[in-house]
Amino acid sequence: MDKLALDIAHFLAGSLVLVSLMLLYQDRLPALLNVFAFQAIILALSVAWQAYVQGASDLYLTAAITLSVKAIIIPVALHRMIRRLGIHREVETAINIGPTMLAGLGLVALSVVVILRVTVNADVFAREDLAFALSVVLLGMLMMVTRRNAVSQVVGFMSLENGLILAATGAKGMPFVVEISVAFSVLIAFIVIGIFLFRIRERFDTVDLEAMDDFRGESR
Amino acid sequence: MTNWAPLDVLLWCILAHLVTSGVAIPIGRVSWARWPVYGASLLISGVACAYGLMHLIAQSSVAWETVLPLGLPWIGAHFRLDALSAFFLVVINLGGVAASLYGLGYGRHESAPERVLPFFPMFLAGMNLVLLAADAFTFLLSWESMSLASWALVMTHHQEEGNRKAGYVYIAMASFGTLALLLAFGLMAGPDGGYAFATMRADGAPSGLAGLVLGLALLGTGSKAGLVPLHVWLPLAHPAAPSHVSALMSGVMTKVAIYGFIRLAFDLLGPISWWWAVPVLIVGAVTAVLGVLSALMQNDIKRVLAYSTIENIGLIFVALGLALAFQGNGMTAAAAVAVTAALFHVLNHSLFKSLLFFGAGAVLTATGERAMENLGGLLNRMPTTGLLFLVGSVAISxxxxxxxxxxxxxxxxxxxxxxxxxxxxxxxxIPAVGAMLALAAALAAACFVRAFGISFLGRPRSAAASNAHEVDRISIAAMSILAVLCLLAGIFPAIIIDAVAPAVQTIIGTRMPVQTDIAWLSIVPIAESRSSYNGLLVFIFIAASASLAVFAIHWLASAKLRRAPAWDCGFPDGSPATQYTADSFAQPLRRVLGGFAFRVHEEIHVPLPGNGSPARLIVTVHDLIWEWLYEPLIRLVNVLAERLNHLQFLTIRRYLSLVFGELIILLLILASWT
Structure with a gap:
C-alpha cells in the first residue's frame, strides 16, 4: 500500500472525527445542519478515496449516494423543516460545551485505545480507519444523549450512521448491498422522524422532547 | 422389524407420543377421547419399555448413537442409547404403561379432560427424550419440555387457589433447576463449546471446577428430584395433579432427575474424587429423615405420598453418595453394590409409589376426599383397593x-x-448416615401404618367414606399389575440385580457378581460368609406360617361363633371421632422429633369445671425451611423488583444514556482487558 494513499485516507477519516467534534458544540440548528452537511461531504470524499485506492468502483456509487442524500437532500430538507417550524433562531440551552467537548475527547481516546489493542493482527489500513469510525459512532451517540431537541437528535443519529459507513468502506470487500441498505435506512429514519416531528409539533407546539416528559406526568 | 436399531424405534415412539398429544388437542373435550389417547400412550410406552428391556437384557456394551439435524445448526441433536439409558427407559415406560392403563379408568371422572389429555403424552415424550439426549442442548430442551408439560398438568384444576400456588412455586423451582443445569453444562463445555456428551466425556470437567459442576448438578437435578432444601414445590405440586399424573411425577419424573445426576456425576464429570461423596451423603440423609418426618405430620393422603417420595429420593442419593465414595477410592466392587442398590430402589420406588398414588386416586374417586381425617373403614367397602394399597404400603415400608x-x-x-x-x-x-437411613426406614413404616390404618381401618369418619364403592376394573388392573411386580421383584431380587448389571457396568466399569447362578435364588452381594438374603425363602416361610396360623385358628377355635357388638365402655353409639385420628397417631413422634425439626407447639385449652364448651388442642407446625430460607429470599426478590421497577418509566433520553453508558463501560473493560 502506497504511503501517500494511507496518509490521505487517515487525513480524511481524521477530519471526519474533527467535524464530529465540531457538531458537538453547535447550539444553533442552522449551524448544526451546515456542519452536518460538511461532515457528509468529507465522508463522501473519504469513500471516494477508498474507492480509488481499493479499485472498487461500486464504492464511487456509495460516495455519490452519500454526497447527494446526506450532504444535500437531507440538510436542505431539514433547513426547510426548521424554518417552517419556526425554530431556526432558537438557541439550544441544554448543552454545556466545555464538559461535552471533554467527554467527546475522552471517547475519541477510548476508541483509539480499544481498537488499537483489539486489532493487533489486522490490516494497518483498516485498523486506524476503524478507530476513527468508532470515534464518530460514539460522538454521534453522545450527541443523541446530550441534546434535547428532536432535530439535533436526528442529526446525532445520522452522524452515527456516517461512522458506520466509514467503517464499512474501510474494510475491503464489503458488499455494496450493505451500503445501499444503510443509506436507505437513514433515509427512512429521516422521513419517519420528519413526520414524527410535525406530529409532535401539532400536538405540543414544540419539538422539545422534555415537553413529552411533562405530558407523561413526570418532571425531571 | 428386528433389523431396526432400538434407538430409531425409541425416537419414533417419542414422535408418536407427540403426535398423540397433537391429536388430543382437538378431541380433548369429547367424552370418549381418553380411549384413543391413553390407549395410544399405553401402546407406545409398552413398545418403548420392551425395546429398553431388550437392550438391557442383551447385556451388550454397544451404545447406539445418532445425530439428527435438529436444534442448533452447528451442534445438531445427538441421541444415544446405552445400558444406563435403557434401564431408566424401562422404569419410565413401565410407569407410563401403568399410568396410561389407570388413566383409561380414572379418566372417566376427570372434569377437565381437555387440560390433561394433550399434555399427558407430551410429558411422557419429554421424559423419554431426556434419557436419550446426548448433548447439552437437547438435554436441556427435553428437560424443559418435561417440566412445562408437567406444570400444565399440575395446573389442570387451576380454579383452586392451592393449585395455582403449587404451579407458581413449581415453575419457579423448575426454572432455577434448569438454570443450575445450564451453568453446569456451560462449565463442562468450556470456551470451545463442546456441548456433545461425547466431547464432555472425553475431556471431563475443567480442572479445579469439578466440585463446582457437581454442586450445580446437585442443585439442578436435586430441585427436580426433591432434595432438601429444594423440595418445597414437590409436596405442593405432586398432589395437585390428577392421580395418575401424580404417580408419573412422583414415581417417574423424579427418576429422570436421578438419571440426570448419575449421567453428570458418574459419566461426564471425569475421574471421581472421594470428597464428592460428602455433600451427596449429607444431603441425601437429611432429605430422607426430613421427608419422612414431614410425611408423618400430613393429613392429606396424597401429600403423605409426596413427602414419602422425598424420603425415597434421599435414600437413593445416599446410595449414590456411597458409590461416589467407593469409586473415588478405587473400590469398584463396593461401588457396584451401592449403584445396584440405588438403581434397584429407583425401580422399586417407581413401582410402589405409582401403586400408592393409584390407590389414593381410587380413594379420591370413591369418596371425593383426600384428608385422612375424613376417611376410615374403607377396607370393607373397597376390599381390592385396600389390599393393593396394603401391598404398596408394606413394600414402601x-x-x-x-x-x-x-x-x-x-x-x-x-x-x-x-x-x-x-x-x-x-x-x-457413613455410619452416621446409616443410622439416619435406619431411622428413616423405621419412620417410613410408622408413616404407612398410619396412612393405611387411618384411611382403611376403623370406622368411617364421614358420610362420603361410609358410602364409598369399589372403583372400576381397569384401575384395579393397573394397580394389580404393579402390586404383582412389587412382589415378584421382592421374591426374585437376583433377576433384577442381574438385569441392572449392564447399567452398573457402564457407569462403574464393573458389576456385582452374577446372582442368578447362586443356589436357591439367594442374593450374595459380597461373600457368602458376610451376608445373603433369599426373598423366595422368606416368602415361602411367611406364606406357610401365615396359612398354618389361619388353619390352626380355624381348626382349633371353638365352633360356637357368636357375633355381638364390641364392648363400648358403657358409651353406646360412640362417635367415629373417638377413634385414633391421623394427628393423634402421629403425636408421640411429633412430640419426640417434631420439636427441633418443625418447632411444633401444642396448646391445650381445657374449659373450667361447669363450663360445657369442648376442650381444644391446637397444634402449630412450622416449615422451618420455608420460613428461614424461602421467605427471606422472596422478600429480597420483591425488594429488588421494587427497585428495578423504576427502570420501566424512564424518558427516551435516559434509556439512550443507559445504553450509551453500558457501551462505554464495556469498551473500557475491553480496553483494560489486554
Missing amino acids: ALPPLNGFASEWLMLQAILLSPELPQWALKLL
Whole structure:
C-alpha cells in the first residue's frame, strides 16, 4: 500500500472525527445542519478515496449516494423543516460545551485505545480507519444523549450512521448491498422522524422532547 | 422389524407420543377421547419399555448413537442409547404403561379432560427424550419440555387457589433447576463449546471446577428430584395433579432427575474424587429423615405420598453418595453394590409409589376426599383397593418379602463396607448416615401404618367414606399389575440385580457378581460368609406360617361363633371421632422429633369445671425451611423488583444514556482487558 494513499485516507477519516467534534458544540440548528452537511461531504470524499485506492468502483456509487442524500437532500430538507417550524433562531440551552467537548475527547481516546489493542493482527489500513469510525459512532451517540431537541437528535443519529459507513468502506470487500441498505435506512429514519416531528409539533407546539416528559406526568 | 436399531424405534415412539398429544388437542373435550389417547400412550410406552428391556437384557456394551439435524445448526441433536439409558427407559415406560392403563379408568371422572389429555403424552415424550439426549442442548430442551408439560398438568384444576400456588412455586423451582443445569453444562463445555456428551466425556470437567459442576448438578437435578432444601414445590405440586399424573411425577419424573445426576456425576464429570461423596451423603440423609418426618405430620393422603417420595429420593442419593465414595477410592466392587442398590430402589420406588398414588386416586374417586381425617373403614367397602394399597404400603415400608426390603438391604450392605474406606471423614460420616437411613426406614413404616390404618381401618369418619364403592376394573388392573411386580421383584431380587448389571457396568466399569447362578435364588452381594438374603425363602416361610396360623385358628377355635357388638365402655353409639385420628397417631413422634425439626407447639385449652364448651388442642407446625430460607429470599426478590421497577418509566433520553453508558463501560473493560 502506497504511503501517500494511507496518509490521505487517515487525513480524511481524521477530519471526519474533527467535524464530529465540531457538531458537538453547535447550539444553533442552522449551524448544526451546515456542519452536518460538511461532515457528509468529507465522508463522501473519504469513500471516494477508498474507492480509488481499493479499485472498487461500486464504492464511487456509495460516495455519490452519500454526497447527494446526506450532504444535500437531507440538510436542505431539514433547513426547510426548521424554518417552517419556526425554530431556526432558537438557541439550544441544554448543552454545556466545555464538559461535552471533554467527554467527546475522552471517547475519541477510548476508541483509539480499544481498537488499537483489539486489532493487533489486522490490516494497518483498516485498523486506524476503524478507530476513527468508532470515534464518530460514539460522538454521534453522545450527541443523541446530550441534546434535547428532536432535530439535533436526528442529526446525532445520522452522524452515527456516517461512522458506520466509514467503517464499512474501510474494510475491503464489503458488499455494496450493505451500503445501499444503510443509506436507505437513514433515509427512512429521516422521513419517519420528519413526520414524527410535525406530529409532535401539532400536538405540543414544540419539538422539545422534555415537553413529552411533562405530558407523561413526570418532571425531571 | 428386528433389523431396526432400538434407538430409531425409541425416537419414533417419542414422535408418536407427540403426535398423540397433537391429536388430543382437538378431541380433548369429547367424552370418549381418553380411549384413543391413553390407549395410544399405553401402546407406545409398552413398545418403548420392551425395546429398553431388550437392550438391557442383551447385556451388550454397544451404545447406539445418532445425530439428527435438529436444534442448533452447528451442534445438531445427538441421541444415544446405552445400558444406563435403557434401564431408566424401562422404569419410565413401565410407569407410563401403568399410568396410561389407570388413566383409561380414572379418566372417566376427570372434569377437565381437555387440560390433561394433550399434555399427558407430551410429558411422557419429554421424559423419554431426556434419557436419550446426548448433548447439552437437547438435554436441556427435553428437560424443559418435561417440566412445562408437567406444570400444565399440575395446573389442570387451576380454579383452586392451592393449585395455582403449587404451579407458581413449581415453575419457579423448575426454572432455577434448569438454570443450575445450564451453568453446569456451560462449565463442562468450556470456551470451545463442546456441548456433545461425547466431547464432555472425553475431556471431563475443567480442572479445579469439578466440585463446582457437581454442586450445580446437585442443585439442578436435586430441585427436580426433591432434595432438601429444594423440595418445597414437590409436596405442593405432586398432589395437585390428577392421580395418575401424580404417580408419573412422583414415581417417574423424579427418576429422570436421578438419571440426570448419575449421567453428570458418574459419566461426564471425569475421574471421581472421594470428597464428592460428602455433600451427596449429607444431603441425601437429611432429605430422607426430613421427608419422612414431614410425611408423618400430613393429613392429606396424597401429600403423605409426596413427602414419602422425598424420603425415597434421599435414600437413593445416599446410595449414590456411597458409590461416589467407593469409586473415588478405587473400590469398584463396593461401588457396584451401592449403584445396584440405588438403581434397584429407583425401580422399586417407581413401582410402589405409582401403586400408592393409584390407590389414593381410587380413594379420591370413591369418596371425593383426600384428608385422612375424613376417611376410615374403607377396607370393607373397597376390599381390592385396600389390599393393593396394603401391598404398596408394606413394600414402601421395606418389609420382606417385598421389593423395598431387597433394595434397602443392599444399601445397608454397602454401608457396612464403609470401614474399609481409607478416609476418616467418610469412616465417621457413613455410619452416621446409616443410622439416619435406619431411622428413616423405621419412620417410613410408622408413616404407612398410619396412612393405611387411618384411611382403611376403623370406622368411617364421614358420610362420603361410609358410602364409598369399589372403583372400576381397569384401575384395579393397573394397580394389580404393579402390586404383582412389587412382589415378584421382592421374591426374585437376583433377576433384577442381574438385569441392572449392564447399567452398573457402564457407569462403574464393573458389576456385582452374577446372582442368578447362586443356589436357591439367594442374593450374595459380597461373600457368602458376610451376608445373603433369599426373598423366595422368606416368602415361602411367611406364606406357610401365615396359612398354618389361619388353619390352626380355624381348626382349633371353638365352633360356637357368636357375633355381638364390641364392648363400648358403657358409651353406646360412640362417635367415629373417638377413634385414633391421623394427628393423634402421629403425636408421640411429633412430640419426640417434631420439636427441633418443625418447632411444633401444642396448646391445650381445657374449659373450667361447669363450663360445657369442648376442650381444644391446637397444634402449630412450622416449615422451618420455608420460613428461614424461602421467605427471606422472596422478600429480597420483591425488594429488588421494587427497585428495578423504576427502570420501566424512564424518558427516551435516559434509556439512550443507559445504553450509551453500558457501551462505554464495556469498551473500557475491553480496553483494560489486554
